[in-house]
Amino acid sequence: MSNKKYGIILIVVGVLIVAAIFFAVPLHLAGAGFGLKKLIGVVVGVVFFVAGVLVSFGKGGKWVPTRKK
DSSP: OOHHHHHHHHHHHHHHHHHHHHHHSOSOTTSTTOOHHHHHHHHHHHHHHHHHHHHHHSOTTSSSOOOOO
16 A cells, blocks of 8 residues: 555544544533543544644655665
8 A cells, every 4th residue: 555545544543533532522621521541542643643644745755765876
């Protein structure tokens, strides 16, 4: 699979994680229902989303060293 497909998969997973957490608790973040586990889940979801954007829209082969002829 190409980098673009991996990026799209990471974006979808990140959005699903964040959406699942926000639909499971009330929308006010300062309430008692928003604990440390849910905050960590939001951070993980955002990291997945950002990684997916970087992988999907980044230049392919930028990090791979190439041998010049």
